[in-house]
Amino acid sequence: MGFFGKTEEATRPPPNKAKRKECWDARDKFFSCLAANSIDNSLDEKSLPTVKSQCGELKADFEGKCVATWVKYFQEKRFNDLTRQRYIEKLEADGAQPLPFKLDNSRK
Amino acid sequence: MLSRIAFRSTRKSVVYSARSFGISLRRFNEIPKIPQSGSDSSNPKKRPLSRVAIGSSDSGKKYAENSSIEFASWKAVLLLLVLGGGATYWFSKEKERIRIQKEVDSKRSIGKPLIGGPFSLIDTKGQPFTHKNLVNDNKKFSIIYFGFTHCPDVCPDELDKLGDMLEELKKSKIEMQPIFITCDPARDSPEIVEQYLEDFHPDIIGLTGTYDEVKNCCKKYRVYFSTPADIKPGQDYLVDHSIFFYVMDSEGQFVDVIGREATAAEGVEKIKKQIDAFIPKEEREARKKSKLSFLYK
Numbered sequence: 324m325g326f327f328g329k330t331e332e333a334t335r336p337p338p339n340k341a342k343r344k345e346c347w348d349a350r351d352k353f354f355s356c357l358a359a360n361s362i363d364n365s366l367d368e369k370s371l372p373t374v375k376s377q378c379g380e381l382k383a384d385f386e387g388k389c390v391a392t393w394v395k396y397f398q399e400k401r402f403n404d405l406t407r408q409r410y411i412e413k414l415e416a417d418g419a420q421p422l423p424f425k426l427d428n429s430r431k
Numbered sequence: 432m433l434s435r436i437a438f439r440s441t442r443k444s445v446v447y448s449a450r451s452f453g454i455s456l457r458r459f460n461e462i463p464k465i466p467q468s469g470s471d472s473s474n475p476k477k478r479p480l481s482r483v484a485i486g487s488s489d490s491g492k493k494y495a496e497n498s499s500i501e502f503a504s505w506k507a508v509l510l511l512l513v514l515g516g517g518a519t520y521w522f523s524k525e526k527e528r529i530r531i532q533k534e535v536d537s538k539r540s541i542g543k544p545l546i547g548g549p550f551s552l553i554d555t556k557g558q559p560f561t562h563k564n565l566v567n568d569n570k571k572f573s574i575i576y577f578g579f580t581h582c583p584d585v586c587p588d589e590l591d592k593l594g595d596m597l598e599e600l601k602k603s604k605i606e607m608q609p610i611f612i613t614c615d616p617a618r619d620s621p622e623i624v625e626q627y628l629e630d631f632h633p634d635i636i637g638l639t640g641t642y643d644e645v646k647n648c649c650k651k652y653r654v655y656f657s658t659p660a661d662i663k664p665g666q667d668y669l670v671d672h673s674i675f676f677y678v679m680d681s682e683g684q685f686v687d688v689i690g691r692e693a694t695a696a697e698g699v700e701k702i703k704k705q706i707d708a709f710i711p712k713e714e715r716e717a718r719k720k721s722k723l724s725f726l727y728k
Binding site: 336337338339340343347390391392393396397400 | 580581582583584587618623626627629630667668669
């Protein structure tokens with residue numbers, strides 16, 4: 324940490340730790356608002372009006388503090404994770420057993 | 432413990448024999464018997480009866496304490512548990528060690544390693560860094576992570592985990608060479624990587640290079656990464672890449688991976704085991720030539 328000498332570059336430097344934290348905090352607030360309003364896919368066209376009316380301010384804050392690619396990535400990831408979680412719950416409700424060992428070496 | 436018991440009993444027996452051979456012999460056989468004439472003749476006072484009475488009343492108790500009952504006492508049980516437990520622990524540890532050695536050896540014997548190989552990149556100071564920098568004589572292993580500085584959440588988490596692992600290993604006096612290799616050479620210049628790594632553990636060495644150099648290195652490590660096609664200069668994008676820590680031994684050979692699901696503690700455990708099982712090349716070859724080589728097969 325400490326002093327970051329900003330140099331003139333064609334590409335923007337990546338967000339540093341403080342920026343990342345700011346972004347993640349804004350994201351968490353926005354996502355908890357989405358959860359409170361039971362919105363799963365915040366990128367879906369149908370849910371966009373609800374998102375805007377219910378969590379509009381938090382969304383603007385989130386978009387302001389995170390890089391555009393991250394904004395998209397986090398929302399996609401949230402939806403994927405939710406879908407995955409639901410699927411696992413469904414399987415477990417149907418009597419599926421979790422693997423007795425940990426799946427190491429899994430990809431992103 | 433065993434030696435102490437043995438010592439005590441010998442000390443007593445020395446005392447007995449100093450008194451009279453006849454008495455100790457009698458005690459040994461536990462048959463009341465008149466001492467032999469041979470021992471009597473060596474005794475100048477010749478008063479066997481009174482000596483027997485004193486001797487038996489005095490050391491009879493001690494003899495009972497020291498008899499075969501001793502072996503069933505709590506001390507013996509404790510001794511058995513401690514030695515047995517110790518031996519079991521040692522054997523299972525050795526077994527695991529040899530298993531890892533065999534596993535690493537099987538990867539080695541294929542000839543060309545499946546993971547790892549020659550690469551040529553530059554560090555954040557612009558100095559060349561190649562596969563030769565992984566090799567050293569100090570048993571210093573390397574841990575390699577591939578990522579990119581614009582990574583939204585996974586890489587920072589993983590690099591924090593790496594920092595935790597390094598600190599934990601330092602507590603056990605294990606030094607490693609942590610390396611971060613970017614998969615995004617187009618944006619990650621040495622300066623950018625250096626800035627990025629300032630947020631993480633100070634030991635981490637950042638590497639980058641030309642697109643082809645990085646591509647080659649990733650290929651050697653079987654790292655998959657994809658940069659979106661047709662990117663305009665200055666445009667923001669994310670790089671998709673596989674997430675593993677690669678543990679390399681001090682000969683630059685691949686030994687293990689640590690996945691994203693593993694916690695820092697699990698990673699540390701894995702690294703420690705690998706370092707513990709590591710045998711330098713000379714020793715490996717010496718073992719193969721030695722008569723005891725069958726032991727390691």
